[in-house]
Amino acid sequence: MEGEILQNVSGEVELKNVKLAYPSRPKNIIFEAFSLKVPAEKTVALVGGSSSGKSMVVVMLERFYDPLGGEIVLDGVIIHKL
Ligand SMILES: Nc1ncnc2c1ncn2[C@@H]1O[C@H](COP(=O)(O)OP(=O)(O)OP(=O)(O)O)[C@@H](O)[C@H]1O
Ligand SMILES: [Mg+2]
Numbered sequence: 123m124e125g126e127i128l129q130n131v132s133g134e135v136e137l138k139n140v141k142l143a144y145p146s147r148p149k150n151i152i153f154e155a156f157s158l159k160v161p162a163e164k165t166v167a168l169v170g171g172s173s174s175g176k177s178m179v180v181v182m183l184e185r186f187y188d189p190l191g192g193e194i195v196l197d198g199v200i201i202h203k204l
Contacts, residue, residue, distance in 0.1 A: 125204045132162040134197050135183065141191035142178060152178055155192065162197075 139155040152175045160166045168176040194201045
């Protein structure tokens, strides 16, 4: 229980210059520098071809995989500090 605990989550999510490769396929870069800002209480659709990385955006937000570079921020706090 070392991480920061947000007392109130409004839900602004921002990906900043995220770099990602799937661990078992390190040479296959999924995102080189992907940025996306989702304002609190807004619904955003990710649209793209199969295997383009839509699900991996959510997987990183849930921290099943961490980005190799860049950062993911929830309400102004980098998620690995939460
Ligand atoms: N289980 C896995 N094994 C290896 N690579 C994977 C795996 N899951 C995802 N990837 C890698 O992540 C990339 C993005 O996949 P992702 O599942 O995010 O695509 P998607 O946009 O959600 O596709 P779909 O529309 O088919 O759901 C793939 O191109 C692949 O390189
Ligand atoms: Mg998917």
